[in-house]
Amino acid sequence: MKFEVTILGSSSATPIFNRNPTSQLLNVNEKFFLIDCGEGTQQQMLRYGIKAQRIDDIFISHLHGDHYLGLIGLLSSLHLNGRTKEMNLYGPEALQDILKVNFDHSQTQLRYPIIFHAVAPEKSCKIFENYDVIVETIPLEHRIPCTGFKFTGKKRLPKVIIEKVQEYEIPLEQITRIKKGFAFVDKNGNVHPATEFTIEPEKPKVYAYCSDTVCNWKYIDLIEEIDLLYHESTFMHDMLERAIETYHTTAWQAGEIASKANVKRLLVGHFSARYRDLEPLLLEAQSIFPNTSLALEGCTFQV
């Protein structure tokens, strides 16, 4: 099953030419989730050959412009390009006011329904579930209410071993039972445990998106031992004071969080425009948590 994230924007609020404000596209088994939608996200999707019409769910972490100012344009373009299927939108309740005032004044009547799911920022809760994945919120601590999102893949049924199925001439209707763990009785009356015929499926993967937040340890339990953690890393640690003042995290702290949570891999992003060269941020995070990468525009990371 495909489970990968493509970075569409890596910069924080003030723009810098070769970086875009925050947005990510998550592909979970060919279902596309957009996470945040900074200004220019539409153009980024065009740049990387992503078909915006395939997105059915958009998650907005908070109402700072660098995380949502591309949303109205994207929703309008989908409308102009003939979308009729509904769009699910998850975000702070006030996002509805912003949509309303923009669409009212432009006299835009979207041709497709927007199903709005207001996200409460106080405590973690499940906001989405399908056959492949569960999405839960991660309460973060920012200047305004902000939530991260955790995407947990679902455990699959085990795969059957074809050769064994043929050897014991197992009828089709028994296979589903075996996958569910029921023992199999062969024609000689011998009982075989299901595990004899199956291979355990891969452990479900987990991706978490944490932006923007001051470094705090309250959400550590929600990201423990996950496969891939995206964490904001706006400043170098020599700007810790500024990071605290603006409710952001340093690269060093992002490494520390990844290390404490014992995640498998860390992506850092949301870089301040003051850093033209991002290498020092990477090295700083890696000094604490070696398996760290920069969440650069256009890069795709397997969860």
Place this chain on the structure above:
Amino acid sequence: MKFEVTILGSSSATPIFNRNPTSQLLNVNEKFFLIDCGEGTQQQMLRYGIKAQRIDDIFISHLHGDHYLGLIGLLSSLHLNGRTKEMNLYGPEALQDILKVNFDHSQTQLRYPIIFHAVAPEKSCKIFENYDVIVETIPLEHRIPCTGFKFTGKKRLPKVIIEKVQEYEIPLEQITRIKKGFAFVDKNGNVHPATEFTIEPEKPKVYAYCSDTVCNWKYIDLIEEIDLLYHESTFMHDMLERAIETYHTTAWQAGEIASKANVKRLLVGHFSARYRDLEPLLLEAQSIFPNTSLALEGCTFQV
């Protein structure tokens, strides 16, 4: 005196990778005016080395997203980058609601004042004047209220001919009088008309920005014989029906308007995303009005 326009965006509402939604920067004697501000305008300014902090006046033609969705981000960035001097904003009254709801929910208190000038779309009126230029609105006819903007350079005083000033030993205090047209009496009592000492200044230049509008002839008198006309030209003329339906103009019609108004030069822009190659639009407009250019991103045109 510098009087030139730089194109920051040339596309209409749905995005296309190598074009940006509408925005233009006008430089009138080193005073910078921003006209419309589609999504991504900040990035375009970075791309073309334009210092956004030098802009003191922003003109928004109407409230369709491709003309203003970059504004909140731009105003926020100016704030984050330490602006303290006021910004004048000219546009539809409802733009204030949009600013308010965005800034309220992001809890943004701009460090600099925004002086909002509500523009009434019904009839032409003067909305700005300084030593160099007068700005008037051009009522257009679009799906929602929309105004163009006309920038008329001011007539300068004539220049004095240095050699003549020296020959007649004209005292400094007399020079301003001569520039204003008063005759000069030399030390022998001979009366010289002012024109003997002066060169007529260049005729003031005029730039008009007309986007978006269905082709109508009501604003022809406002753009008569101007130096440079920017006119939207969303479609080729084979899509006239669609142009009328969406209150837009075809390239052929833009040429016709330029021709009827007897302007010196025409720029066409606001191209539909359906046209990857813009040459046919250019040729169509040129077939009616030869002195036409495409308003392409990054190009600067002298008024």
